[in-house]
Amino acid sequence: MKRFRIRRGQRAGILFVLPSLLGVAWFLLLPFLDVVARSFLGAVNGEWVGISNYQTIFSNEAFRLAAGNTVKFAVVCIPLLIVISLLISVGLTHFGRKLGFLKSAFLLPMAIPVASVALIWRLLFHSQGIVNGLMEQLGGNPVDWMNSPAAFWVLVLTYLWKNVGYDVILWMAGLSAIPYSIYEAAEVDGAGSWKCFTKITLPNLKPTLYTITVLSFLNSFKVFREAYLVGGAYPHDSMYLMQHLFNNWYRDLSMDKMAAAAVVVAVVIFLVMLCFQRIWARED
């Protein structure tokens, strides 16, 4: 009798989940499965074409450019962001509450609407903008930021600016979980601050590193907003991202290419996540 009641009680959980689940299935899951199916069909007549859509996109130059830029962006940005935010959070943790307001300062860009950012960026990075004015005063040569390969680095800077606070919060949560007694014991044993950092802090932050890597990777897909608002629909080649390509295909109604590329991006993301998981699982 009791057993039955517990099982029935547990089933009520489905009722709580159901409304959300129906929407998720209808708006996200089923349409995505539809896209997977379409990636194997021709655009015009809907006939089975096998992997020919995939062959098309992989030989498409715009796809290669966008994929290359997107990968390059992730490879450059994520390690930079992780190291910079770690340094900041170690610094901030040392001062405790005294520099608490700085945490807000680092987090603030997260709240600044991209559209407002775009306006400032136009002033800062115009070929006759504020940054170039500063550079000339300091004796450097002006750079045409938005119309040269430098555009890529403007995008990197934007990503770092926007996400550093997010990662600082995560690092600080990780740091605060390390018991203070370990440091005290190490100090008694005569360990210096550098030794404490490499032998205690870093090893203890390994789980945090995992979450930060994953989240920074996922956030790196959101940088299109900045790229679009600063560079428009057709920015310099160096910041032409996957999302730009999808937008162009969408305008041309190239559903077959979009379907195949969506599947490729999804698979790559899953593989990368799986890799992260494997690496961490092995180290533990």
Add this chain to the structure above:
Amino acid sequence: MGKKVLIAGALTALGFVICYPVIYLISGSFMGNGELGEGLSPILKNGGGFVAWHVIPLFPTLKNFVELLLDSPEFFVMFWNSVKITAGVLAGQLILGAPAAWGFAKYRFPGRKLLFGLYVLLMILPFQVMMLSQYLVLDELHLLNTHLGIILPAVFSTFPVFIMVRFFDGVPDQILESAKIDGAGAFQIFWSIGLPLGAGGIISALVLSFLEYWNLVEQPLTFLKDPALWPLSLYLPNIDLNDAGIAFTSSVVTLIPAVLVFFCGQEYLEQGIVASAVKE
């Protein structure tokens, strides 16, 4: 001791540099068109030299704010569009997401693990992957070029559910057990114990969502053809710099709700960020 001062100084300087763009924005909104036109002349007229900028305006004025608030009907339309979309998404996420999170956190029904795994998978897919599928659904439901077409898919975003599950997990089972013994029903327990004790998580999820949807670019850009339906985030960048006064002022007005939510909800924002950590 000297080293400590150096680190504090470096951190403060960095924090200042990070906030500096906002200072630019605010100072620009208080400048008259004359001062802006002069400062921006290298960009506007392709003249020589570089943009000159006084962080404290030489001739501070509220003229732009007055003009924007009294004389720019299109700005209000866009502002209202942003409010409508954001409010609709948040309300939907609250009404449908919170119960779902409660179900995932506190019940062990068959298929729970599988379904929750599915939610996590869908959470990590970026818009570019879901773009075509969303188009197909919206086309089928005739929701293209409507606000509802932007709101509905966002309501079913699985990220807020994920955040709320993290917080509901922390509600102690003993309380629920004793409520059950006292004869409380499943919904009553959710309503009078789950919601109050998980309020922090719900607010965290909503703060993160607000910052996301107040800022929406990709979805309206793709699915809203009619510019009269656009939210602020699409309208602002299209203001000609010749109207720099209006561009700056509307940027600041767009900024205000986001910054208010940020400062009022910073604690929840931080908790939400920590909860967003994917540990599985």
